[in-house]
Amino acid sequence: MPRSIEQVQAAVLCGINHQLRISAKGGGHSSGSYSLGGENGHLVIDFEQMDQVILSDNHTAIIQPGARLGHVSVELFNQGQRAIPHGTCPGVGISGHVLHGGYGRASRTHGLTLDWLKSAKVILSDGSIAHCSATDNTDLFWAIRGAGSSFGIVTEFEFDTFGPPENVTVFAIDMPWSESGVAESLKAVQSLSLTAREELNLAFDVTASSQAIRGLYFGDEHGLVQALQPLLTNLKTQLSDVKSVSWLEGLEYFAEGEPLVRPQPYNVHTTTYTSSLTTPPLTDEQINALVLTLFTNINDTNARHSWDVLFELHGGPKSAVAQTDLAATSYAQRDKFLLWQLNAFGEDGNLPRESFVFLKQIMDSVTQSMVDGDWGMYANSIDTQLDGNTAQKLYWGDNLPRLRKIKARLDPSNVFWNPQVLGQKEVSSDKDNSTRLLTAISLIYKKLSAILLQTIVWQGTVARVTIEYNSEARSRHWFLNMFFALQQIDKGIIV
Structure with missing residues (x-):
């Protein structure tokens, strides 16, 4: 749990040096727990100790990524009777919320949380720190306001604020x-x-x-x-x-x-x-x-x-x-x-x-x-x-081609990853995937006799497979129901 931008940077560099994929955990409210990476052997940077909210005299606010929405709203109001629009759950972390939208009960009046983002500091896939805004690293600033978890670890947000009514x-x-x-x-x-x-x-x-x-x-x-x-x-x-x-x-x-x-x-x-x-x-x-x-x-x-x-x-x-x-x-x-x-x-x-x-x-x-x-x-x-590619098309629509170009330039090795971020491989057809699956199965079970593949049913990138084979030890038929994921098939591993 880092306490400073320098410690976050050190953690990212450590992950890069050990070829680990990295994600940030702001609030832990993800319905898919994607802040934990969605895979074993993943580096999670937990921002629980970085939750400061500082309102300046010009009504801009510096907010750290571990701050939660309720804490943000109370601090902005107590420090200067200011606000930003955001969602209704107080324990949601500001980081994931703003980086992918931020809709709430004030949004029809004041817009999304990301509409009030003025600038951000982002640690990139080479470990460097980039400042982005409407005039600085503009492609990155455009990208993090809607698809932010794909491009880096945001260590600091700067927001404009509004004065709520009494x-x-x-x-x-x-x-x-x-x-x-x-x-x-x-x-x-x-x-x-x-x-x-x-x-x-x-x-x-x-x-x-x-x-x-x-x-x-x-x-x-x-x-x-x-x-x-x-x-x-x-x-x-x-x-x-x-x-x-x-x-x-x-x-x-x-x-x-x-x-x-x-x-x-x-x-x-x-x-x-x-x-x-x-x-x-x-x-x-x-x-x-x-x-x-x-x-x-x-x-x-x-x-x-x-x-x-x-x-x-x-x-x-x-x-x-x-x-x-x-x-x-x-x-x-x-x-x-x-x-x-x-x-x-x-x-x-x-x-x-x-x-x-x-x-x-x-x-x-x-x-x-x-x-x-x-x-x-x-x-x-x-x-x-949803598999990664389907999710991307539904989340980002016509913006997807530009986002993919920025991802390829800023994070070509997919350091910042979860099962639905940009940078996923294009999903093949079920027929092509089944061919790959059969190859993996044949390698795993090549010592067994009388293998008979019963069914392959695909759900996105995951297959449910039923196999019948003759057990040499017991001389009887067994049926196996197994789940295979394309990511693991490429590595030759059953899940």
Whole structure:
């Protein structure tokens, strides 16, 4: 756990000298635990001891990569009543959050966390320290604002800040639970957000037994009611909860009881599968197909796991996210209206396979009627079921060619790596991969007789293989179910 930039640099140089791949651990909130590298023999630089937040007289802030969002918000406000937009979970680390987006309850008004990044210090793959900004190492500055974990270890962030209002208004609308009710609510929320002013920040949350509209308004209760009136009239409903609170109280409201400042990192692990979507406004037909999928599966899936789907009103004509030019940063989702986060939660350490199938069915219900490029995914909601190349295309879209060129120039040896960062090998076809797999199997089992390959089923870069062979020792047939990963096949290792 380094305490200074020099110690981080020494750790990176040590990793380079020992041919280790390297990643940074800022908050440890990754749904895929990718800050741990995603492989054995990986060097992890844990920033728990580097969490300072220093606000200057000109309202810029220097923030170290181990600072967590709640700590950042409290320090900025206490030091000078300043703020940056960010997500709702206080224990999320600022580093991964800003480097891949940073959407939260103030983003429709003030944009993404990365939109407020002014400069950064980055340790590169040769161990050197680079300063990047709008005028210095501009390619690197463009790249780290959206795909940052691929290019180096950021040791210091400089942010511009804004002055939050003395009070904001938080609210909730709990809606009756029914198939038609969910469809009508999503249509109404979407319709309002296409025209609502930027002070209104909205999210729509659906679970297997409830639906709720929640948000934050930069203004008083009277202004909120006026802004929401078309929605309230359309749904024939009223506010379930509304109150004017201070800026920090507003952040606490959406933290759902979690303290803003966490004395310890997240050490409790949950059995969760997470995915995301970024989409244009949904048609009525797509909303109906989505809701039909949800309700068709509820009885079959809820008994073994719980789930929720959160729809964030991310873009649109009045959103600050969409006001920044799409080419200004490597974040590729600014033109998308909805940001979805999908979660399935297991019990007792188990997550049934149908959880993965169910979330994919939810996504397919709308994406199957879209063309490539109409939809993507959000890199801060890691989907561990995606292979690296598929993830890159969905996270970074049209920005991918430029990002790959910068990666090849700045990190040609893929020092900074996890299973989905830039620099992955292009994935071959299943046929080509199966040929490679058969070669690996034949080398491993060449001393055994009567080998019969039963099946190969590919899921991205991972194959489930069933093999029948005659055991010379026992003179009987055995069936093996094994999992092979392309990365290990290249090394001749079974996993």
